[in-house]
Amino acid sequence: MFPAGDPAYRVSFPRLHSGLKVRVVERGDPEAPPVVLIHGWGCSVYVFRRNMPALAEGGFRVIAVDLKGHGLSDKPIAPDEYTIDSLVEHLRDILDALELDRPALAGHSLGGSLIYHFASRYRERAQCLGLLSPVGLNGVPLMRLYRALTPKPLTPILRQIRPRLIVTLALRRVYGRRARFTERDVEEFLAPSQFPEFALAMRELLHNYDWTAGKNRRLATVDLPAIGLWGALDHMMPDDGMGVYVPLLPRIVLRVIPEAGHVIAEETPDEVNTALLALLNAHARPGARTEPATSVYYGR
Numbered sequence: 001m002f003p004a005g006d007p008a009y010r011v012s013f014p015r016l017h018s019g020l021k022v023r024v025v026e027r028g029d030p031e032a033p034p035v036v037l038i039h040g041w042g043c044s045v046y047v048f049r050r051n052m053p054a055l056a057e058g059g060f061r062v063i064a065v066d067l068k069g070h071g072l073s074d075k076p077i078a079p080d081e082y083t084i085d086s087l088v089e090h091l092r093d094i095l096d097a098l099e100l101d102r103p104a105l106a107g108h109s110l111g112g113s114l115i116y117h118f119a120s121r122y123r124e125r126a127q128c129l130g131l132l133s134p135v136g137l138n139g140v141p142l143m144r145l146y147r148a149l150t151p152k153p154l155t156p157i158l159r160q161i162r163p164r165l166i167v168t169l170a171l172r173r174v175y176g177r178r179a180r181f182t183e184r185d186v187e188e189f190l191a192p193s194q195f196p197e198f199a200l201a202m203r204e205l206l207h208n209y210d211w212t213a214g215k216n217r218r219l220a221t222v223d224l225p226a227i228g229l230w231g232a233l234d235h236m237m238p239d240d241g242m243g244v245y246v247p248l249l250p251r252i253v254l255r256v257i258p259e260a261g262h263v264i265a266e267e268t269p270d271e272v273n274t275a276l277l278a279l280l281n282a283h284a285r286p287g288a289r290t291e292p293a294t295s296v297y298y299g300r
Contacts, residue, residue, distance in 0.1 A: 001072065001191050002046045008053070013072075016093040022073040023066040024098065028056030033127075033284045034100055035276075037064040038091070040109025040135070041209075042170075042202055044071030046188045047108055050269035051276070058277045060284070063103070065094055067111075069201030070192060077197055082205040084213060088118050095125060104284040106130030106276060108265050109236070110209065113137055116248065117213070120220040128283040129226040129249065130276050133262050135236050137214035137244050143206075150203045163199075164190055176233035176261030178268050185266075214244050225283040226252040227275055231260030231267070253279075 003009040003025060010026040025045045035055060037048045045064035055062045066073040068081065068090055080086055091114065095103065104127045107115040112134025119126045140146075167189045171181045192198045210216055226249045228242040238244070242254055255275060260268045 001044075002049055002188060008056075014094075014097040016090075016097050018090070018093055020068050020074040020076065020090075020093075022068065022094060022097075023071055024094075025052075025064045026062065027052045028061045029059070030061055032059055032061040033280070033286070034061045034063055034103040035130075035280060035284060036095070036100065036103045036105050037062065038105065038107035038111035038115055039064070039067065039070065040107075040111050041205055042070070043109070043189070044192065046071075047263065047265055049266075051265050051273055054269070054273040055276060055280070058273075058280070060104075060280055063098065063100075067091075069198070069205060072192075075195060075197035075201045077200040077204060079204050079208045082201070082208045084114075084117050084210050087114055087209070088121055091115075091118050092122060092125065101125070102127050104128050104130070104280055106132065107134065108132040109135050109262065110205075113213070116222065116245070119222045119224055120248075123222060123224070126224060128279055129222075129224055129252075130279055131226060131228040131242070131245065131249075131252075132272060133230045133234055133237065133264055134228070134242070134245070136209065136211050137219070138238055139212045139215070140236060143211055147207055150206060163193060171263075173235060174262035175267055176231050177259040178231075178257075178261075179266070181266075219248055221247065222249055224249065224251065225279065227279045228252050228254045229257060229264055229272060229275055231257050231262060231264050233259060234262045234264075236262045 008027055012024045013021045015021050039047050044066050048064045052062045069075050102125055105115040112131040113136030115129055167186055228245055230237050230241055241256055245252055257264055257268050257271050265272050
């Protein structure tokens with residue numbers, strides 16, 4: 001599994017205060033300003049393989065983490081491990097274990113909504129936010145179907161699933177027209193299924209994370225510099241793109257990427273890296289105060 005055999009990366013497995021161990025993959029100068037990358041549902045640090053080199057070369061300590069349940073991190077299967085509140089505390093636990101006081105945070109898909117929830121609770125622990133195709137505030141298309149297909153009685157069967165076809169079909173859905181996934185991609189996304197607890201953890205996250213928090217909760221305004229990126233062909237995003245975040249993150253800069261799908265970090269890494277570096281250079285370096293020079297777009 002990525003990044004095995006590549007000496008440019010540093011891999012560690014810190015044990016958190018909760019008792020769980022997580023996989024941490026780093027690249028770049030350990031003394032440089034830190035940026036922490038958070039993946040989405042069913043993914044791992046692999047989704048950032050085309051971003052970490054560019055951000056590191058840009059002068060940052062780039063840290064990607066497998067959240068609990070994912071990749072090579074521990075995989076608890078209790079339902080309450082995968083609520084928003086639990087994952088927010090899990091992220092705080094990770095930052096504490098890595099002795100990161102106030103890093104920049106960037107998250108893809110579920111990771112995007114998670115870093116917003118984290119910053120709304122721990123405003124002083126984040127320097128700025130990069131939201132990449134974030135989902136989890138105003139629902140996910142077909143979520144009722146996904147939940148209906150994974151009822152609790154099927155839990156024993158989930159331990160036996162090796163979902164190559166499911167992974168292939170999922171990648172077809174989340175890619176747009178700017179790139180194509182490879183057999184290596186399928187293998188990397190499939191790799192965590194070697195652990196029986198993985199499917200169970202994904203089931204619990206699917207059912208217990210509040211994917212419509214923007215409708216079910218009173219959400220806080222977060223006064224942090226932020227950028228929001230998403231693909232014009234992203235079937236996981238609502239018609240107005242990231243409009244839900246405009247009142248919640250009043251300093252957010254929005255940009256839609258033409259012809260791209262949901263996995264923009266993989267499909268259009270150059271656009272993503274340029275936008276993230278603009279944000280980081282403006283707000284994550286000591287003494288930096290200027291705003292990122294990025295165009296603003298609303299909707300598709």
